[in-house]
Structure formats: structure tokens, C-alpha cells
Amino acid sequence: MILGKEKKEMTGLAIGVSSMKSGERALLHVGWELGYGKEGNFSFPNVPPSADILYEVELIGFDETKEGKARGDMTVEERIGAADRRKMDGNALFKEEKLEEAMQQYEMAIAYMGDDFMFQLFGKYRDMALAVKNPCHLNMAASLIKLKRYEEAIGQCSIVLTEDENNVKALFRRAKARAELGQTDAAREDFLKARKFAPQDKAIARELRLLAEHDKAVYQKQKEIYKGIFGPTPEPKPKRTNWFIIIWQWLLSLVYGLFRREKRKAE
Missing domain, CATH: 3.10.50.40 (Chitinase A; domain 3)
Incomplete structure (x- = not known):
């Protein structure tokens, strides 16, 4: 407006x-x-x-209008172009680490391509719109990760993955956010899927290695905790010699031997 x-x-x-x-x-x-x-x-x-x-x-953003006309009066090309300019402004702010300001520009770019607008697009126009819209969501996710707002970052990545389920950046950034929240199984699943489409990516390999090291550390910690709860496994005690039983068994064998000898004499 x-x-x-x-x-x-x-x-x-x-x-x-x-x-x-x-x-x-x-x-x-x-x-x-x-x-x-x-x-x-x-x-x-x-x-x-x-x-x-x-x-x-x-109010997502408020400044002097750059476009000269309301969003609803724009053609498809004008609307996508306006969104792309907002995205570029956001990228410049992101590079300067002005994350909140950058996210405002990304949100304004996304607002040009709301669900009602996207629903009307098909073919090359839909591809053009997604080429602007998806990077805005991904850059929003990158900003949110830096701000430690991991749940929101997961949401932004998931929006992209509904349109492009194999998007490597969306999988990678969602996995990063999930790993920070301790959702290691879900994070590993995203990293592995990302590696499938980018097998040479060193960042993905590094994150998978960090997850493996984390799992190993957790296992060792749990092992120490359980060891502290139940204590060390007791060593078997050496058996004490019971001389009474030994003598009793010797007497029984002696009596039995004498009995058998007398029996043989009688026969």
C-alpha cells in the first residue's frame, strides 16, 4: 500500500x-x-x-516507495523485479552483518510473492519467481542461524523444500539448525540427503564428522554415568577352603572302601 x-x-x-x-x-x-x-x-x-x-x-517494512505503484497494480515481471531488488538490498545488509535489517528486506521481497500471487503462476514465470523467493527464504535461514533462532530457521528451510525437496542449501541449513537443537538423527538424515546431491562438498562431510564425534562423546558420557550409578563390576572372590567338608568326604570314602572290602571277603 x-x-x-x-x-x-x-x-x-x-x-x-x-x-x-x-x-x-x-x-x-x-x-x-x-x-x-x-x-x-x-x-x-x-x-x-x-x-x-x-x-x-x-508492518514488515516501511520506507519511501521505490516502485511508484502499489503491488496489486504491477505486472508479473514488475513484481518479480521489485522482489529481486529487495533481495539484493538484503544481501548487501547481510554481508555487513546487519542481520535484522537484512531479514526485513527479505521479508518484503517474499511479500511481493505471496501465496495468492504464486498460485496464479506457471511455467517460466513460476520459475522466475521461485529463483527470487527461495534464496530469500534460504538467506533468512542463514540469518536466523546466526541469531540462534533455530526453530525459525528450520521453518524457512522447510518452505523451500516443499518446492524443491532436493535443495542442498535448504537441507544443509535445516540440518545445521536441527543439530544445534540436539535433533541429531534428523540432522544426520538431512546431511546425508544433501551429500547424495553434493558428494564432494567438504562442509557436509565436516558436519557429518562432527555429528559422529558428538555421538561418540555422548556414548562415552553415558557409559561413565551408568558406571557411576551401578559401580564397578565386582571381581570374583577366591573360594575359601572348607576343611570340615574335605575331612567328612574323606571319612565317607574310607568307610565306603572298608565296606566294599568286607563284602568281597564274605563273597
Whole structure:
């Protein structure tokens, strides 16, 4: 939405948005006079006559417009081009380690290619859009990993993998985030799948080696813990000689021998 050029029914929304800060979320209550008026709206969105409106708004970014027209008035090529320029701005900020600012640019680029827009695309236009959209999600994931926001990073990678299940960068970065969260089995699965499509990648091999070393360290630690709980295995005690039993057995054998000898004499 371009403030000052918004549609009449967007007047109240524009007033509320103009007072917000970038990244802020707000619930805006707009009276019917600054919304869809007495007539309401019977197409999309469906608004009854004289109805107040509640807008739940997240301001992804807010600056002087670069494009000169609202997103809905752009052609497909213009929209993809605008998103690509936002992506490039984000990349420049990412290189400067301005991660939060970079993510705002990536989010704004992604906003140009929402689900409703992508649903209409096919063929070369869909490929063009994904060539901009997917790198934005991947760069968002890289930023989130640096900020230790691993769950969010996993979400960004998973979005890419729904479109391209064999995307090596998405698999690698999701695996990194999973490994940081201790999800070693899931991380290993992603790393192994990534290695299948990039067998010479040294970074993947290094991460798999680190996972193996981690598993070995965990095993040794558990072994020490269990050893401490149950104690060392007791060594077998040497058997003590029971002289009473030995003498008793000797007497029995002597009596039995005498008995057999007397029996043979009688025969």
C-alpha cells in the first residue's frame, strides 16, 4: 500500500499504519466512516454496511516507495523485479552483518510473492519467481542461524523444500539448525540427503564428522554415568577352603572302601 495513494476504503488502515514502526504488530480498530462506509462491500472482502473493521497488521517494512505503484497494480515481471531488488538490498545488509535489517528486506521481497500471487503462476514465470523467493527464504535461514533462532530457521528451510525437496542449501541449513537443537538423527538424515546431491562438498562431510564425534562423546558420557550409578563390576572372590567338608568326604570314602572290602571277603 502506498500511503497517500491508497484506495478510499483503506483510509483508516493507512492512518494506523503510518504511525507504526517497522517490524511492529498492531490491532487497528477502524470506524466505518474510514472503512467501507454505509454501503459496505459485497465482493472480497465481504464487509456489511456501516461496519467497523478490526485489522491485525504486521508492518514488515516501511520506507519511501521505490516502485511508484502499489503491488496489486504491477505486472508479473514488475513484481518479480521489485522482489529481486529487495533481495539484493538484503544481501548487501547481510554481508555487513546487519542481520535484522537484512531479514526485513527479505521479508518484503517474499511479500511481493505471496501465496495468492504464486498460485496464479506457471511455467517460466513460476520459475522466475521461485529463483527470487527461495534464496530469500534460504538467506533468512542463514540469518536466523546466526541469531540462534533455530526453530525459525528450520521453518524457512522447510518452505523451500516443499518446492524443491532436493535443495542442498535448504537441507544443509535445516540440518545445521536441527543439530544445534540436539535433533541429531534428523540432522544426520538431512546431511546425508544433501551429500547424495553434493558428494564432494567438504562442509557436509565436516558436519557429518562432527555429528559422529558428538555421538561418540555422548556414548562415552553415558557409559561413565551408568558406571557411576551401578559401580564397578565386582571381581570374583577366591573360594575359601572348607576343611570340615574335605575331612567328612574323606571319612565317607574310607568307610565306603572298608565296606566294599568286607563284602568281597564274605563273597
